Amino acid sequence: MAAWGERLAGVHGVLLDISGVLYDGGEDGGTPIPGSVEAVARLKRSQLKVRFCTNDSQKSRRELVGLLQRQGFDISEGEVTSPAPATSLILKERGLRPHLLIHDGVRSEFDQIDTSNPNCVVIADAGEGFSYQNMNKAFRVLMDLEKPVLISLGKGRYYKETSGLMLDVGAYMKALEYACGIEAEVVGKPSPEYFRLALKEMGVEAHEAIMIGDDIVGDVGGAQRCGMRALQVRTGKFRPSDEQHPEVKADGYVDNLAEAVDLLLQHAIK
Amino acid sequence: MAAWGERLAGVHGVLLDISGVLYDGGEDGGTPIPGSVEAVARLKRSQLKVRFCTNDSQKSRRELVGLLQRQGFDISEGEVTSPAPATSLILKERGLRPHLLIHDGVRSEFDQIDTSNPNCVVIADAGEGFSYQNMNKAFRVLMDLEKPVLISLGKGRYYKETSGLMLDVGAYMKALEYACGIEAEVVGKPSPEYFRLALKEMGVEAHEAIMIGDDIVGDVGGAQRCGMRALQVRTGKFRPSDEQHPEVKADGYVDNLAEAVDLLLQHAIK
Numbered sequence: 349m350a351a352w353g354e355r356l357a358g359v360h361g362v363l364l365d366i367s368g369v370l371y372d373g374g375e376d377g378g379t380p381i382p383g384s385v386e387a388v389a390r391l392k393r394s395q396l397k398v399r400f401c402t403n404d405s406q407k408s409r410r411e412l413v414g415l416l417q418r419q420g421f422d423i424s425e426g427e428v429t430s431p432a433p434a435t436s437l438i439l440k441e442r443g444l445r446p447h448l449l450i451h452d453g454v455r456s457e458f459d460q461i462d463t464s465n466p467n468c469v470v471i472a473d474a475g476e477g478f479s480y481q482n483m484n485k486a487f488r489v490l491m492d493l494e495k496p497v498l499i500s501l502g503k504g505r506y507y508k509e510t511s512g513l514m515l516d517v518g519a520y521m522k523a524l525e526y527a528c529g530i531e532a533e534v535v536g537k538p539s540p541e542y543f544r545l546a547l548k549e550m551g552v553e554a555h556e557a558i559m560i561g562d563d564i565v566g567d568v569g570g571a572q573r574c575g576m577r578a579l580q581v582r583t584g585k586f587r588p589s590d591e592q593h594p595e596v597k598a599d600g601y602v603d604n605l606a607e608a609v610d611l612l613l614q615h616a617i618k
Numbered sequence: 619m620a621a622w623g624e625r626l627a628g629v630h631g632v633l634l635d636i637s638g639v640l641y642d643g644g645e646d647g648g649t650p651i652p653g654s655v656e657a658v659a660r661l662k663r664s665q666l667k668v669r670f671c672t673n674d675s676q677k678s679r680r681e682l683v684g685l686l687q688r689q690g691f692d693i694s695e696g697e698v699t700s701p702a703p704a705t706s707l708i709l710k711e712r713g714l715r716p717h718l719l720i721h722d723g724v725r726s727e728f729d730q731i732d733t734s735n736p737n738c739v740v741i742a743d744a745g746e747g748f749s750y751q752n753m754n755k756a757f758r759v760l761m762d763l764e765k766p767v768l769i770s771l772g773k774g775r776y777y778k779e780t781s782g783l784m785l786d787v788g789a790y791m792k793a794l795e796y797a798c799g800i801e802a803e804v805v806g807k808p809s810p811e812y813f814r815l816a817l818k819e820m821g822v823e824a825h826e827a828i829m830i831g832d833d834i835v836g837d838v839g840g841a842q843r844c845g846m847r848a849l850q851v852r853t854g855k856f857r858p859s860d861e862q863h864p865e866v867k868a869d870g871y872v873d874n875l876a877e878a879v880d881l882l883l884q885h886a887i888k
Contacts, residue, residue: 480746481746483748483789484783484785487776487783487785487789488783505799513757513761514754515750516797519757519794519797522792522793525792526775526788526792527775527788527789529775
């Protein structure tokens with residue numbers, strides 16, 4: 349593999365995944381990953397542009413940012429690209445009235461949306477909301493539609509909480525896709541439209557940007573397909589087998605965000 | 619389409635799906651589909667061989683047969699091919715110790731199976747057992763295995779209860795397959811091994827047998843791929859669009875089991 353200097357040359361902007369990179373989520377709000385609070389602060393003091401790009405669909409952007417600020421992170425709502433506000437815009441543009449299978453924590457993002465007489469289903473990481481009853485209800489709404497529309501906030505396979513691995517929205521999306529014989533529209537990583545939205549909001553071209561994430565497929569593979577570079581951190585949902593993934597090879601593997609920032613500050617900015 | 623006489627010539631054995639053909643399930647035990655009790659009785663008085671071939675994985679064979687007998691059906695345990703006893707055999711043969719994500723009603727079929735220190739996951743139609751907690755638990759067992767083995771009792775997309783359409787085990791199987799990046803082994807229709815087991819138990823060759831079911835893919839398509847003929851009934855989970863299914867065309871569509879038996883008695887036996 350080429351030297352770090354070569355691999356990081358010309359990087360002007362950094363997209364940071366949040367869960368598994370900044371902190372590990374959990375029922376108590378989770379805990380920062382050692383070194384990440386300081387790493388974000390150092391990045392923001394540098395000449396690099398920084399934006400946060402999450403698939404978190406359990407919390408409103410406001411709630412997520414508040415939680416991270418209390419853990420000491422230098423982050424504000426305007427710096428975060430997250431799927432719920434992006435979905436809310438899409439629903440308005442297309443005149444869609446969703447049946448919402450979502451976590452209560454994110455419901456406020458849909459306050460302005462008409463949910464009467466639904467003509468689509470929106471599924472997010474509903475956590476305990478993924479009950480047998482709620483899954484059947486969403487399924488029946490879809491089956492009653494002539495052309496079922498299912499919008500999924502991300503399609504993650506799983507994520508790590510302090511209590512262990514948890515199934516993510518992608519698993520439940522697949523269940524509904526299979527049962528209805530349809531394909532969901534994904535708002536979130538690794539959808540190219542979503543990465544392009546984050547890049548546009550950061551004001552950096554894809555070839556000048558690098559993604560840092562813990563998900564080899566959703567973060568690393570998705571960003572690379574958009575023409576960005578991508579590093580995988582060995583925190584969060586990282587598993588050693590990711591470094592031999594059959595389809596995706598990161599531009600580099602680092603122990604954690606702190607190491608990624610060390611390398612960026614050393615090599616990206618000359 | 620050819621005349622019924624041609625389509626049904628040479629049929630010696632009939633495989634009957636149960637749910638949606640004999641009765642519609644429900645919390646109260648469900649209700650017989652009008653005409654089906656009498657239709658089964660007429661079939662059994664004929665020269666045709668009859669066997670029941672179900673994917674029901676919520677109830678033990680004993681419980682299912684008891685329920686049907688109370689509704690007036692002429693049926694005994696020895697006449698039923700069902701996935702739980704078939705799976706139990708496979709587990710014993712391969713020395714597998716399952717983590718069971720199944721309905722309490724079918725647990726007795728696994729009484730003789732060692733479930734300590736699990737080295738596979740068996741998933742059946744767990745009904746309310748498909749909770750967020752139980753899905754995460756099964757997922758974690760799979761992720762802890764070096765080579766995850768997932769056995770699914772059927773892979774139905776959905777079925778109809780008196781209260782409405784319900785997601786079937788196949789949807790939850792897809793969720794776990796996607797999250798773990800694996801493919802499940804299916805015990806039940808439309809698996810060819812399962813149809814061949816039912817045919818062997820009935821003692822009839824595939825080309826002399828006909829399947830009668832309400833599932834265009836699982837019953838009709840699966841049976842046809844095994845060299846059998848197949849009729850779809852317009853009861854149970856049948857939907858009018860099934861008659862224009864892009865991949866599967868039944869050898870005939872009938873309003874219900876009673877009509878199927880009328881035709882069989884008129885044309886199959888000369």
